[in-house]
Amino acid sequence: MLEAVILLNVQREKEFQYETKEGEIMIWTNDFEEDILYLPAKRYQFNKLYIVTGFTDCEMIAQHLIRLHDRQNNKENKRAYPSHIEINMILGMYKRNGITLKKHEKIKETLRQINRIAPQRIQTNCYYIYRNQEVHSKLYIWTNDKHSNGIAFMGSANYSINAFRVRREILTKCDWQEAMAYYDSVFEDTISCFNEEVFDKLKFKENIVVQNDDLSLFNYENLTYEQLKQRKPIDQLTISWLTSKGDVGKSSGPNWGYRGKKGYNRNPNEAYIPYNKARQKPGFFPDRKQPDDLNCPLFKVVTDDGEVFFMRMAQENNKAIHTATSNSLLGGWLRRKLGLKPGSFVTLEDFQRYGRTDVTFIKYADDVFIMEF
Structure with missing residues (x-):
């Protein structure tokens, strides 16, 4: 043998x-x-x-x-x-x-x-x-x-x-x-x-x-929003949903699904959080490991109403933050929070009626965040 x-x-x-x-x-x-x-x-x-x-x-x-x-x-x-x-x-x-x-x-x-x-x-x-x-x-x-x-x-x-x-x-x-x-x-x-x-x-x-x-020790089923809030965060960052001019983009940001030619088959819920260079905080979100990598790494987000998303920085110069599996998830969540019907066009008045125009990310690890809105 x-x-x-x-x-x-x-x-x-x-x-x-x-x-x-x-x-x-x-x-x-x-x-x-x-x-x-x-x-x-x-x-x-x-x-x-x-x-x-x-x-x-x-x-x-x-x-x-x-x-x-x-x-x-x-x-x-x-x-x-x-x-x-x-x-x-x-x-x-x-x-x-x-x-x-x-x-x-x-x-x-x-x-x-x-x-x-x-x-x-x-x-x-x-x-x-x-x-x-x-x-x-x-x-x-x-x-x-x-x-x-x-x-x-x-x-x-x-x-x-x-x-x-x-x-x-x-x-x-x-x-x-x-x-x-x-x-x-x-x-x-x-x-x-x-x-x-x-x-x-x-x-x-x-x-x-x-x-x-x-159960994963890092799973949403274990680490709820309330449980994460009891832990000491590493850092936090508040980012506006609005453009640098203070309005809501007509075909960008919350209304990303309205871009392109009229009648083009896009999901009107598509959205991203504007994250241009002036708003960026280096090292806060995980960035590309290599400059020519197509995508940034994922990070997990637990929202204040119990949702869980996998998100990443996106677009040229990382000027957007969106949900990785489909950016319509973020847009659908935003519209529910604002009390709008799915696919609705989002206006500045909608944010003002809700009471805030920005979103806060609270960081607990390189790839674990809370998102409050």
């Missing part, structure tokens, strides 16, 4: 080869997010990712998929990543204890937002185990359209922020074809989260005792 040689990821260079010699076992024990969730797509042009996990959180889904999309559009990586990536995930531990209706709807809305960003580039599907035994496995399989080649990893790490960034977990490479066969076997016991029959198959509750694995 060959004696296994265990190669810990902490002892290797970041740009490593996944291949191992006979008798060697590659084990990832920390800092494995890049190797498991991104590098196989870049190195091997694998464009299908199959995930089996006990639990997940919406932040993990959103951050992973938006970053994949960003890398597809990043000048440095544009040719390195497949032009279209499909992700299929199975959530295995909601059959017995059920899932809150709030989380179910949040998962669906997160996937809708991601799939709307660029459906020709990223497509995501999510399924629940609803019959036979629950599934506590953690499995990540990358392959191509023809399923002619692939790579797979199994271990203890759920598809969650906790597992990939907080806790001590372990993952190891396994036979991708056997892993794919296992995925197919449990897939037979699933139902899509978008299937209306899911309400007959699973228990939906207002409140349940949530498994620790099911």
Whole structure:
């Protein structure tokens, strides 16, 4: 019998080869997010990712998929990543204890937002185990359209922020074809989260005792607006919704959806917060790591009415702040706060009637903020 040689990821260079010699076992024990969730797509042009996990959180889904999309559009990586990536995930531990209706709807809305960003580039599907035994496995399989080649990893790490960034977990490479066969076997016991029959198959509750694995320590489900307010902030910044002339842009800012030719099919809810050079506070929001990066990094925003957005600086010279999955989310939220109908044209009088014309960002970490309006 060959004696296994265990190669810990902490002892290797970041740009490593996944291949191992006979008798060697590659084990990832920390800092494995890049190797498991991104590098196989870049190195091997694998464009299908199959995930089996006990639990997940919406932040993990959103951050992973938006970053994949960003890398597809990043000048440095544009040719390195497949032009279209499909992700299929199975959530295995909601059959017995059920899932809150709030989380179910949040998962669906997160996937809708991601799939709307660029459906020709990223497509995501999510399924629940609803019959036979629950599934506590953690499995990540990358392959191509023809399923002619692939790579797979199994271990203890759920598809969650906790597992990939907080806790001590372990993952190891396994036979991708056997892993794919296992995925197919449990897939037979699933139902899509978008299937209306899911309400007959699973228990939906207002409140349940949530498994620790099911929550990110940095998830909106844990860190609410009220809980964040109890913490000491790093910094804060107030930014006006108005132009430098003191009015509301007719086709910019809150009314970004009204730009272009009349009759052009835009979402009238589209909006951004004007953030021109005179208003900018260097280092307050996360900026591009490389000057030629197409997009700035994401940051999480919890609003004073309990909404959660993933936002970033955008446009030339970072002169705008918008919601990353769709800038209509910010515009829709603003109009609700102002008491306007969806898609309404926003005027200065609307802000004056509301009582303020600016928004305050309170910073708790480089990528965690409160937004008050």
